[in-house]
Amino acid sequence: METEPWYEEGLRFLCTRCGNCCTGAGTVRVDEAEQGLLAEHLQIDLAHFQKRYLRSLPDGKSSLIEKPNHDCIFWEREQGCAVYAARPRQCRTWPFWRANMATKGHWDSAAQGCPGMNAGPVHDAESVARTAANDGTSGIVPDLQEWT
Ligand code: SF4
Ligand code: SF4
Structure with missing residues (x-):
């Protein structure tokens, strides 16, 4: 018999846009489809996007790079996520x-x-x-x- 998850009553969430999850440190995985969407959003070609905005992870996948202060490369202190409409799945989920x-x-x-x-x-x-x-x-x- 399947047991109910610990969150069977559901979970509350509403983003305050504080930016904590876009700053400080972390890995933002981007698969090839997401890379294509971001490149299109930025109106640059895919190869340019990959060279400028990605770094390799130990498992061979790709992450967005960070600014020197460890904020996500697309986080702008004043305006928030600069690629919000095309942000990766990891950010949406x-x-x-x-x-x-x-x-x-x-x-x-x-x-x-x-x-x-x-x-x-x-x-x-x-x-x-x-x-x-x-x-x-x-x-x-x-x-x-x-x-x-
Ligand atoms: S999802 Fe990110 S921006 Fe939204 S409230 Fe949580 S830490 Fe802040
Ligand atoms: S892509 Fe946007 S939402 Fe995702 S971590 Fe970077 S700034 Fe935050």
Whole structure:
């Protein structure tokens, strides 16, 4: 028998646009389709986009690069995300990432840095699970001790 997820009542989330998840550090994975959309959005060709905005990850995939202060290359302090309409899936699916959905402890830990979590409208368990299954991340769930 299938057991209900710990978030069976759904989860509240409404982004405040504080920018915490776009600044500081992190990896923003972009697959080839997302690279194409971003290049189109920026009106540059794909090869130029890849050379200018991507770095390689240890698993051979690609991430957006960061500014010297570790902010995402597309984060603008005054205006927010400069590519919002074409932002990668990983940015669209936060906070319903597999790593956050693994346990309530993982969710609570992530919520410490995201004021939008546990606020706003309820997202039902089915849509949360659907989003997490295709979140655009590596899918690796860190040990909760490392996560906190
Ligand atoms: S940290 Fe949370 S509330 Fe802040 S911009 Fe990111 S998703 Fe929105
Ligand atoms: S692409 Fe946009 S939404 Fe995604 S991390 Fe960078 S600034 Fe934030």
